[in-house]
Amino acid sequence: MATTTTDINQLVEPQQVRFDETLVLESNGQLDGYTLAYETYGKLNARGDNALLICHALSGDHHVAGRYDDSGKTYGWWHLLIGPEKPIDTNKFFVVCSNNIGGCHGSTGPSSINPSTDKPYGTDFPLVTVNDWVYTQAKLSDYLGITQWAAVIGGSLGGMQAMQWSISYPERLRHCIVIASAAKLNAQNIGFNDVARQAIRTDPDFHNGNYYEHNVAPARGMRVARMIGHITYLSEDMMGQKFGRNLRKKAKFDYEFTPEFEVESYLRYQGDAFINKFDANTYLLMTKALDYYDPAAETDDDLTKALAPATASFLVVSFSSDWRFSPERSREVVRALQSNKLNVSYAEVTCPHGHDSFLLDIDDYTRVVRSYLNRIAGESVLGSELGIDPKDTVTIEAKRV
Amino acid sequence: MSKLLNISTLSRYDHQIISEWVEPASRVIDLGCGNGSLLKHLQISKGVTGYGVELNPEMIDQCIDNDINVIQFNLDQGLGHFDSDSFDTVILSLTLQSMRKPLTLLEEMLRVGRQGIVTFPNFAHWRNRWQIAVGGSMPESDELPYKWYDTPNIHLCTLNDFHQLCDQLGFQIESSIAVRADGKQTLGLKTMPNLFGEIALCRFSKR
Numbered sequence: 001m002a003t004t005t006t007d008i009n010q011l012v013e014p015q016q017v018r019f020d021e022t023l024v025l026e027s028n029g030q031l032d033g034y035t036l037a038y039e040t041y042g043k044l045n046a047r048g049d050n051a052l053l054i055c056h057a058l059s060g061d062h063h064v065a066g067r068y069d070d071s072g073k074t075y076g077w078w079h080l081l082i083g084p085e086k087p088i089d090t091n092k093f094f095v096v097c098s099n100n101i102g103g104c105h106g107s108t109g110p111s112s113i114n115p116s117t118d119k120p121y122g123t124d125f126p127l128v129t130v131n132d133w134v135y136t137q138a139k140l141s142d143y144l145g146i147t148q149w150a151a152v153i154g155g156s157l158g159g160m161q162a163m164q165w166s167i168s169y170p171e172r173l174r175h176c177i178v179i180a181s182a183a184k185l186n187a188q189n190i191g192f193n194d195v196a197r198q199a200i201r202t203d204p205d206f207h208n209g210n211y212y213e214h215n216v217a218p219a220r221g222m223r224v225a226r227m228i229g230h231i232t233y234l235s236e237d238m239m240g241q242k243f244g245r246n247l248r249k250k251a252k253f254d255y256e257f258t259p260e261f262e263v264e265s266y267l268r269y270q271g272d273a274f275i276n277k278f279d280a281n282t283y284l285l286m287t288k289a290l291d292y293y294d295p296a297a298e299t300d301d302d303l304t305k306a307l308a309p310a311t312a313s314f315l316v317v318s319f320s321s322d323w324r325f326s327p328e329r330s331r332e333v334v335r336a337l338q339s340n341k342l343n344v345s346y347a348e349v350t351c352p353h354g355h356d357s358f359l360l361d362i363d364d365y366t367r368v369v370r371s372y373l374n375r376i377a378g379e380s381v382l383g384s385e386l387g388i389d390p391k392d393t394v395t396i397e398a399k400r401v
Numbered sequence: 402m403s404k405l406l407n408i409s410t411l412s413r414y415d416h417q418i419i420s421e422w423v424e425p426a427s428r429v430i431d432l433g434c435g436n437g438s439l440l441k442h443l444q445i446s447k448g449v450t451g452y453g454v455e456l457n458p459e460m461i462d463q464c465i466d467n468d469i470n471v472i473q474f475n476l477d478q479g480l481g482h483f484d485s486d487s488f489d490t491v492i493l494s495l496t497l498q499s500m501r502k503p504l505t506l507l508e509e510m511l512r513v514g515r516q517g518i519v520t521f522p523n524f525a526h527w528r529n530r531w532q533i534a535v536g537g538s539m540p541e542s543d544e545l546p547y548k549w550y551d552t553p554n555i556h557l558c559t560l561n562d563f564h565q566l567c568d569q570l571g572f573q574i575e576s577s578i579a580v581r582a583d584g585k586q587t588l589g590l591k592t593m594p595n596l597f598g599e600i601a602l603c604r605f606s607k608r
Contacts, residue, residue, distance in 0.1 A: 315465075331482070334472060338452065339484050341428075346472045347461050364458040371465035 010083060012039050012066035012076075016106055017143050023101075023136070024400075029126020032115065036140050037106025038062045038098035041082065042090035044146070050377070051146045052088065053137060053173075054078065054097040055154035055161035058229075058286045059278060061105035064097035065090065078155075080361040087370035088153070092377045096144065100161075101136050102128040102285040110281030111212065121281075123209030128285055130157075130293045134164045138398030141172065150376050151175035152312075155358035156325060157286065160293045163333070166310035167295055169398070175376055176312040177369075180322055180358040182329035183303050183336070184294035189324060192232055193287040196225035200280045209281055218280045223271030225283060230270050235321035235354035239263060303336035313343035315372045317365060319357040320350045345372065414584035415602060416442045419492060419518055422576060422604045423447050427489035430454065430514065432476055432506075433496030437464035444469065451488060477501045480509040488514040495600075497521045498554040507570060516575065516606040523579055523594075523601045525559035530596075544582055544599060560595040567605050576604040 016037050023031040039062045044051055054064045056077070065082035068074035082088040082095055099107035102125065110125035117124075141149070152173045154162040159181025166176040185193070200206060203221030207214050231239075243263040247253070250260075259265040299305035314337050318330035327348050337344040347368045351357050357365065416439050423429060426448045431440045434453030437460075443449045452470045455461060464471035472482060477500060491514035493506070498521050500506050510517040522544050529540035539549040547554065558566075560579055567574050579590060579598020589597040 331474075335482055338472075338482065339487070341450075343470050344452075344472070345461075345465055345470050346474075347458075348473045350458065364461070367462040368465060371462040375465060375468060 010041075010066040012041060012063075012068065014039050014062060014106055017140065019136075019139055019143075023132075025126050025132045026129040027127040029128075031101070031108060031126070034101050034108040034136065035106070035112070036098045036101070036108075036136060037103075038096060038140060039064065039066070039076075040144075041065050041095040042093050044094040044144075048146060049148065049150060050092065051094045051096060051144075051149050053141070053146075053149045053152045053165075054082070054095060055133070055137070055152065055158035055165075056097060056100065057154070057156035057158045058290065059274070059283070060158065061103060062097045062099040062107075063105070065095065078359065080359065081366065081369060087366045088373055089377075093150065093373070096140070096146075098137060098140050100128070100133045100286075102282060102289070104279035104282040109279065110209070110285065111279045120210075120212040122212060123281065125281065125285070127288055127292075129289050130160050130164050131168065133161055133289070134168050135398060135400055137161070137165070138169055138172065142398050147172065149173040150379075151177055151373075153177040153179075154181070155179040156181055156355065157290050157293075159325075160290075163307075164293075164295065166312045166314070167307060170309050170311045173312050174379070175315070175372075176310070177315045177317075177372065178330070178333060179317045180319055180325045180330075180355055181333075182325050183296060183306075183333050185291055186329075190291045192228060192324075193291055195228055197284055197287055199224035199228070200284060206280065209284075211280070217275065219275045222275050222278070222280050222283065223268070226271040226274040227267045230267055232324045233355040235323065235352055237321060237352045238354055241352065242266075303332060304339040307333075307336045307340055307342075310337070310340065310342060314345070315368070316344060316346045317358070317368065318346075318348050319353065319355070319365075320348065321352050322355045322357060324355040414580065415494070415520055415600065418578060418580070418602055419443070419494070419520070420446050422516075422518055423449060423490050425449075428487070429490045429492065430483065430488050432480075432491065432493045432510075433499075434460075434464065434469070434471065434494075436460050437467035437469040437471060439492070439494060440469045441467040449490075454482075476506060479505060480513050483513045485512050486515070490514055490516050490518060492518045494518075494520045495522070498557050500556060503556050504566075504570075507566070507572075511572065511605075511607050516604060517572075518602070518604050519563070520600060520602045521558065521563070522554075523560045523598045524557040525561065525595045526599050527596050560598060560601045563601060563603060567603070571608050572605040573608040574603060574605050576602075578602045 014037050016035050018035050020033045023034055060077050063076045064078045065076035084091050099105045101107050103109045104111050110121045114121045152162045152165040159178040162176050162178050165173055200218050200221035203218035205211055205216040206218040211217055246262040247260055248262050248265050259268055295306040296303040316330050316334050318327040334344055334346045349365045351362050353360055423443055429449040429451035431453045434440055434455050437453050440453045452472050453464055454472050456475050461471055461473050491510040497503050497519055532540040579594035579601050582599045
């Protein structure tokens with residue numbers, strides 16, 4: 001059993017676990033062992049039935065809640081929703097989040113040292129998929145001794161992983177919470193992802209992915225990739241409200257190419273901030289994983305069939321102003337779940353914040369999440385009264401699906 | 402309970418009647434389910450499974466608190482969410498009168514389910530008639546507390562009207578009851594339901 005770190009002040013320390021197996025990926029690529037970085041919050045109860053797995057999105061990592069220090073700058077990316085007495089209450093639940101393989105925050109990824117060359121993998125790092133991530137998360141579950149998650153939860157790309165959990169390991173989760181996500185990307189989405197990839201790959205500092213050995217990074221490409229991404233995560237209304245046509249610290253145009261509009265300087269700031277905390281090869285891999293995900297591809301484009309193995313109860317949430325993962329994409333998932341006669345609740349939250357809404361404390365959204373998590377907590381108590389031990393119900397060894 | 406109407410005492414009584422019309426362990430949708438209290442009642446008393454549909458965001462978390470499956474969408478967009486013939490009973494409780502296209506929704510109910518149950522305020526209740534006939538004004542009552550210009554209840558009908566519509570749509574009326582909002586039984590209610598019934602409850606299926 002791994003040590004769990006969380007004290008009352010929500011200070012948290014990342015942990016790592018090494019798996020020495022040879023991992024054959026869906027892309028047929030191979031990793032000779034891999035490391036997963038993860039964090040945990042709250043306490044696993046004696047029955048082991050209060051564990052929640054959080055799956056991160058494109059630019060996320062394992063630091064989902066709590067904080068590393070008192071600087072005020074190291075809060076987890078979903079700390080508005082996860083913590084003591086928050087909608088996902090760490091006083092009640094044992095919350096786990098890992099950095100996906102291919103990542104750049106402690107799990108094995110393109111910037112890690114390849115043991116066979118003693119150099120960073122760079123573009124030798126194989127392409128990874130949502131299925132690969134779900135498998136490695138199941139290995140982490142085994143390691144942590146969690147036979148069945150009370151819920152697997154994710155937003156955006158994380159929602160895809162949660163959905164895939166319900167298909168790959170149906171007996172290992174009771175609830176599945178899919179937020180601002182989709183069962184597959186559409187052409188427009190893939191198009192945006194490729195613009196980001198092209199920006200990175202055509203940067204002269206990219207060096208065919210092996211920029212580490214030149215001690216540079218494709219910063220200009222990353223900046224453009226983040227800027228276009230950021231625009232698509234907001235809504236037209238929100239950008240209008242936030243920036244309008246406001247000029248930066250002046251009343252008149254300078255007729256120059258320096259940032260003159262507020263929106264320009266905001267996006268450049270976002271782009272610059274991203275360069276220092278994210279690896280370009282990881283960004284490429286993550287966007288490809290997004291593009292590839294399509295569980296219905298193997299079932300004649302029939303999502304109902306694809307979700308047929310699922311037994312979990314679902315909560316699906318979408319946001320009215322999210323045009324990157326629009327409510328219609330979530331409705332498709334809900335319809336397929338209904339056709340499988342599964343328990344599903346669906347909230348379509350009206351708000352102006354676009355795709356990034358899932359990260360925010362929006363009342364109609366967090367009330368729903370809080371209620372749903374309360375329901376899960378109630379079941380956990382009921383299970384104990386009935387003497388159900390989730391450990392009795394499944395064998396604890398993740399199999400490649 | 403729907404906020405379209407102002408009815409507080411009714412709920413337990415009409416839940417009881419609807420409950421008698423629903424088969425044990427059957428599949429049910431409750432359209433316009435409010436806080437989910439009816440579906441919760443049916444889950445507990447009849448062991449049904451299914452979904453509630455509600456648009457109002459204030460109600461969604463209450464439905465979840467009530468331990469029902471709730472799907473948030475606008476019924477005026479039809480029931481495309483649900484497969485044909487996938488439910489035993491489709492309930493539309495005190496919501497029909499606020500729909501833009503009640504006809505389409507009624508047809509959709511029997512596309513999706515084997516039987517439909519509709520409850521609505523009976524506009525032919527004598528107090529409404531009195532207000533129009535003598536007062537010369539659009540009726541307002543405890544049940545229908547809105548002014549004509551700001552009411553969400555845009556398709557009010559009478560018990561007789563509803564029977565005629567079912568006939569026209571080729572629906573078979575299986576049961577039909579009119580009740581007072583306070584649940585009291587009276588002789589007038591029994592003999593002249595369209596005059597003394599405040600709330601109408603109808604169960605129908607394909608002919």
